[in-house]
Amino acid sequence: MEILTKYFTDFTEKQINQFAALKDLYAEWNQKINVISRKDLDNFYEHHVLHSLSIATQFNFPDSYDIMDLGTGGGFPGIPLAIFFPKVRFHLADSINKKLKVVEAVTAAIDLKNVTVQHTRAEDIHNKKFDVVVSRAVAPLKDLWYWSKPLLKKKPVDQPKKITGLICLKGGDLNNEIAESGCRPRIWEIEKIFEEEFFKKKYILQVSSP
Numbered sequence: 001m002e003i004l005t006k007y008f009t010d011f012t013e014k015q016i017n018q019f020a021a022l023k024d025l026y027a028e029w030n031q032k033i034n035v036i037s038r039k040d041l042d043n044f045y046e047h048h049v050l051h052s053l054s055i056a057t058q059f060n061f062p063d064s065y066d067i068m069d070l071g072t073g074g075g076f077p078g079i080p081l082a083i084f085f086p087k088v089r090f091h092l093a094d095s096i097n098k099k100l101k102v103v104e105a106v107t108a109a110i111d112l113k114n115v116t117v118q119h120t121r122a123e124d125i126h127n128k129k130f131d132v133v134v135s136r137a138v139a140p141l142k143d144l145w146y147w148s149k150p151l152l153k154k155k156p157v158d159q160p161k162k163i164t165g166l167i168c169l170k171g172g173d174l175n176n177e178i179a180e181s182g183c184r185p186r187i188w189e190i191e192k193i194f195e196e197e198f199f200k201k202k203y204i205l206q207v208s209s210p
């Protein structure tokens with residue numbers, strides 16, 4: 001937990017309690033349904049929670065936002081972001097239903113009211129639109145953008161600064177992946193935000209809505 005308060009100093013008591021409860025909840029649920037690797041469980045707050053919250057260091061989502069977490073698995077980055085932005089609505093979708101059982105159990109246990117879940121492939125959602133799609137460790141940028149584009153609200157012409165589009169967490173050498181995607185994402189190096197070794201060569205990418 002200290003690694004969170006090292007970088008974020010304005011949590012409410014409710015947020016502190018919610019973040020603090022996560023580790024035991026995931027340790028317990030992970031024995032039944034594997035959503036995070038055993039090794040990562042030892043570094044749970046750094047590898048999962050802080051990594052997810054890197055997005056919150058660069059984007060201050062307005063309360064009116066609807067955000068989808070595409071391929072949320074056990075709830076990353078969606079659950080940490082939903083705790084961080086308690087008035088923003090988060091829709092966590094995954095194609096594997098049993099992982100969503102973990103999301104439902106965790107959100108219920110910490111009384112996180114701004115999260116909905118959907119068992120679906122992203123490409124099968126046709127009746128919802130979002131201000132932003134977030135995603136971590138799901139697919140190459142090309143596929144993520146292909147799936148996200150129809151799910152995104154159009155960028156209003158009179159609000160050029162509005163935060164829009166696909167915001168995804170990626171690692172390693174991105175040159176080929178970006179070239180193959182045909183997108184021109186904005187890129188942030190997480191190692192410039194958080195000093196821990198884990199964040200070397202990890203990036204936040206944003207492709208704005210058309």
Ligand SMILES: C[S@@+](CC[C@H](N)C(=O)[O-])C[C@H]1O[C@@H](n2cnc3c(N)ncnc32)[C@H](O)[C@@H]1O
Pocket residue numbers: 070071072073074075076077093094095096099120121122123135136137138139147
């Ligand atoms: C490696 S896991 C990552 C889970 C989570 N985002 C995280 O970072 O811990 C990838 C997840 O993406 C989901 N997934 C892959 N393609 C998908 C799609 N087209 N629509 C919805 N979920 C998808 C998989 O079911 C899996 O749970």
